Amino acid sequence: MTDLTRLTLAAARDGLKRKEFTSTELTRSYLDAIEAANPKLNAYVAVTGEQAIEQAKASDGRLATGDGAPLEGVPLGIKDLFATKGVHTQAASHILDGFKPPYESTITSQLWRDGAVMLGKLNMDEFAMGSSNETSYYGPVINPWRANNSNAQLVPGGSSGGSASAVSAWLCAAATATDTGGSIRQPAALTGTVGIKPTYGRCSRWGVVAFASSLDQAGPIARTVEDTAIMLTSMSGFDPKDSTSVQLAVPDFAAAVERGVKGLTIGIPREYRMEGMPEEIEALWQRGIHWLKAEGATVRDISLPHTKYALPAYYIVAPAEASSNLARYDGVKYGLRDTGKDITDLYELSRADGFGREVKRRIMIGTYVLSAGYYDAYYVKAQKVRTLIKRDFETVFADGVDAILTPATPSAAFGIGDEDMKADPVKMYLNDVFTVTVNMAGLPGIAVPAGKDAAGLPLGLQLIGKPFDEETLFAAARVIERSAGIDFTPDKWW
Amino acid sequence: MSVDAATVTRIGRLARIRIEEGEVAKYQDELNAILGFVAQLDEVDVAGVEPMTSVTPMVLRRREDKVTDGGYPEKIVANAPLTEDNFFMVPKVVE
Numbered sequence: 001m002t003d004l005t006r007l008t009l010a011a012a013r014d015g016l017k018r019k020e021f022t023s024t025e026l027t028r029s030y031l032d033a034i035e036a037a038n039p040k041l042n043a044y045v046a047v048t049g050e051q052a053i054e055q056a057k058a059s060d061g062r063l064a065t066g067d068g069a070p071l072e073g074v075p076l077g078i079k080d081l082f083a084t085k086g087v088h089t090q091a092a093s094h095i096l097d098g099f100k101p102p103y104e105s106t107i108t109s110q111l112w113r114d115g116a117v118m119l120g121k122l123n124m125d126e127f128a129m130g131s132s133n134e135t136s137y138y139g140p141v142i143n144p145w146r147a148n149n150s151n152a153q154l155v156p157g158g159s160s161g162g163s164a165s166a167v168s169a170w171l172c173a174a175a176t177a178t179d180t181g182g183s184i185r186q187p188a189a190l191t192g193t194v195g196i197k198p199t200y201g202r203c204s205r206w207g208v209v210a211f212a213s214s215l216d217q218a219g220p221i222a223r224t225v226e227d228t229a230i231m232l233t234s235m236s237g238f239d240p241k242d243s244t245s246v247q248l249a250v251p252d253f254a255a256a257v258e259r260g261v262k263g264l265t266i267g268i269p270r271e272y273r274m275e276g277m278p279e280e281i282e283a284l285w286q287r288g289i290h291w292l293k294a295e296g297a298t299v300r301d302i303s304l305p306h307t308k309y310a311l312p313a314y315y316i317v318a319p320a321e322a323s324s325n326l327a328r329y330d331g332v333k334y335g336l337r338d339t340g341k342d343i344t345d346l347y348e349l350s351r352a353d354g355f356g357r358e359v360k361r362r363i364m365i366g367t368y369v370l371s372a373g374y375y376d377a378y379y380v381k382a383q384k385v386r387t388l389i390k391r392d393f394e395t396v397f398a399d400g401v402d403a404i405l406t407p408a409t410p411s412a413a414f415g416i417g418d419e420d421m422k423a424d425p426v427k428m429y430l431n432d433v434f435t436v437t438v439n440m441a442g443l444p445g446i447a448v449p450a451g452k453d454a455a456g457l458p459l460g461l462q463l464i465g466k467p468f469d470e471e472t473l474f475a476a477a478r479v480i481e482r483s484a485g486i487d488f489t490p491d492k493w494w
Numbered sequence: 495m496s497v498d499a500a501t502v503t504r505i506g507r508l509a510r511i512r513i514e515e516g517e518v519a520k521y522q523d524e525l526n527a528i529l530g531f532v533a534q535l536d537e538v539d540v541a542g543v544e545p546m547t548s549v550t551p552m553v554l555r556r557r558e559d560k561v562t563d564g565g566y567p568e569k570i571v572a573n574a575p576l577t578e579d580n581f582f583m584v585p586k587v588v589e
Contacts, residue, residue, distance in 0.1 A: 102569040201550045214549060243555050244548075312532040323509060330510070332582050334573035342585050344510070352512035360511055364521065365528055367509040368497065377495070378532070383545035385538055390546065425524055426531045442549030467550065 004029040005170040009074060009227035010254075012173050016063055016073045023063065023073025027056040027117055030075045034119065034171050040494035043166040045080055045138045046088035047120035055117040062115065071234055072115030077172035079163050080121045081128055082108050082218075083207040087118075091209045092136040093126045095354025096335040105207025106239045107176060107218055114234040119172050123162030126356045127326065128183055128211045131431035133161025134416065135358040143191055143413050144169040144490040147455035151493075154413040154457070157187030157431070163221045164191040168490060174222035174231050178208060180215045181314055182435030185447035188221050189408035189460025192449040192488030194228045194477065195221040199468045200442035201246035203232075204239035212321035213244075215314075215439040223488075225448060225478045229253035232470065248468060256471035257478045262296030264472065267401035271307035272434060274410060281407045281459065284451045288405055288461045291483035292476065302401060304392040309385050310437040311429060316369050316382035317440075322359075323366025329354065361425065390441040397466050403476050406434050408447040408460035434462060444470045448477040449488045458488055495533070496526045 004026045007015065015021055031049050038044050052075065059073035083089050083101040090096035108118070125135040132155040133141040141161040143154040145168070156165040160177035164187035167175050177184040179197035188195030196219045203218040210216060220231035233253045239245040268289060273282070289299050331337040331350025338353050340346030355363070369378035396404070410433060414421070421428040438445035443464055450461040461480055465473045497505070502521050506513035513521060548554070567580035576583040 099573050102572060199550075201552070240555075240557075244550070244552075246550060246552065306538070309535060309538055312534045315528060315532050316535075327510075332574065332584055335575070337575035340585060343587050346585055347510040348506075348512035351510055352514075355511065361521070361524055361528075363509050363511060364502075364505050364525060368501075368505050368525070368529075371505070371508060374495075380545050381535055381540060382532075383547070384540040384543040385535055386546040386549075387543050388538070388540070390549070424527060426527055429531075440549075 005033050007173070008224050009173040009222055009230055010224070013071065013074055017067055019063065023056040023059040023117060024053060026073065027052050027075045027119070030119055030172060037169055037171055037494045041142045041144060041165050041169055042139055043123055043141055043162045043169065043171055044077065044120045045092060045123045045162070048087055048118055052117050052119050059115055059117060069113065069115035070230070071111065073117060074115070074173050075117040075119050076111060077119050077122045077163060077166045077175040078108060079160055079176050079178060080124050081178055081209045082176055083209070084108055084118065084121065088121050089209070091127045092124045092138055093354065093356070093359070094137040094336060095329045095351070099334050103207060106204035106241060107208065107235050110237065111234055116234070122166055122175060125159035125161065126359050127209065127322070128159040128178055128180055129322070129358050129362055130158040131182070131186055131428055132421070133158035133187070135356050137356060140416055141165045142416070144494065145191060145413060145457055146493065147457055150455070153416045155190070155416055157190035157413065159183040160187050160221060164188055164193055164195070167191070167193045167221050167223060169494065174220055174227050176218060176235070177221045178216060178218045179439065180211050180318060181439050182432035184219050184221060185435045185445055185462060186409050186431055188447040189449070190413040190458070192458030192490070193221050193223060194225050194446070194448050194481070195219065196228050196232060196446040196470065196473065197438065197444060198232060198236065198470050199444045201244050202236050202468065202470070204237070204242040204245050206239055206241040210325040212318040213325060214321060215318060217439070225474055225481050226254055226257050228446070229257050229474045251471055253470060253474055256474045259471070259475040260295060261292050261476050261479050264297045264402040264476065265400050266292050266297050266299045266476070267302035267396050267404045268299060269302050269304045269307065269404060269406060271304050272406045274433065277410060280453045281410065284459050284461065285405070285407050288450055288480055291480055292405065294483070295479050300401070302396045302404070304396065304437070306385065306388045306392050307437055310389050310440050311433055313382040313385040313389070314436045314440060315365070315429060316378050317386065319362040319366035320370050320379050321366070323363045323370065326359070326363055386440050389437055393441050393443060402466070403472050404464040406462045406464065408434060408462040410434065412453045412455070412457035412459055438464055443467060444473055446473040446477045448480050449486070450480050450484045451486065496529055497522060
């Protein structure tokens, strides 16, 4: 029998409906693959094998008597940030040791409603803070990709590094992920997978561990544009439990995938041509422009003048919101507790012990910019800059631009323990320079693999869309995927 | 703007994160690197610009003010490291 784990989500779903194989067989194939690969890749922090087989058997029962639900019997990986009832949910942090929520996040409950099977929880940067998946309490995730003729281990990007690595290495049919500054799109680009961050408000945040509430949005990582579209349809929808959830009908995103780009206007922002950007990234961008033109799109240069201020504004807004959200981890209500001589001592020691270095740094920055005397100079100023960043986008969309094409990341995957980035936190932050504007403006953005660098590592392009127009992004990303025509399967070494 | 050692200690206290004496210098360097980076915003003219309060053009939804959930204290305390009779236990706060 062929290796079932090598099927796309769409092919697995169709094969199940045609009864070519059962969900139990498919799920077992994935569990076997995880058992063999996880000691090397560290993509999963918890595998829920028994529960997965139970879910798969239930799906097989439904498939035996009909078509089942849209994702019936399809095995997925879930980022450790999503609350899953009675199952490991720790945001890859020490401070949530042993936490098992008595409730299910809205997004995962929708996936189970649609028949999906959970394989386990995926590794990530602690509290989704990071761009390399090296801040996890459970250790770094390894990218299944390696440079040509090299055994050096590379990062999968972050914070959804476990999701990206697992999808790329065929350890799940697709995965959930979240994106606060680029945490879906950057790891997707670094692993040759597809990731979409939908418009803010499209997916419920209820039951997703909060990092920066005004920026956080969940979305899928999968192997193809079509697979991400199928996933997003199940993940989206109005939720009265999230006050920022938007009451809009959810389109059948998969129906938009083959729509093409004929007649669309694609903007190319000159501010994304960064100084010192590798030649290969520029060449990739030009190829993307060429492909979209060849399929009938009009391409025009645009200006988004406040682009360079998005990342500095983000490093005020995101830590400020994080310092507030993470105040709840106090050693009393759940997770890790250190003994203290009084209550303040208990708080301070538990938090010093339970949070990793990057998380503490961001809480400190956030506390500082919100403290008396600095609030206006930092936080209010950053929120004003955010208004300007959003206005830049509104202006070009009002001027007839349907979507914007940019590189997804400033480089391909880099090495584990990169010395430059360890020495200077700002260097690591620059990984998100092309993706963070999208969160600041609440827009949808998709990363799609489009080429490889000289070392054979995947590179991605990003498309940015109008609010709630994810359909155009799927259509344009599909044109890039099809035009590139590259098989983004890493050579198996694990 | 930059922070000195005393400020690092004060922020640690406000954030309820114990910063040991030996860690202060490293935090000071890192926080100043980040504050140096965000200082770029000084170049931006924001006169007359409203600070963003909602990224989507929507009014925060409200609901009727009534109890819709609850009544399961044992679930609330289930994950707590130390409890008694469905109460969270902490060191003595009032003498």
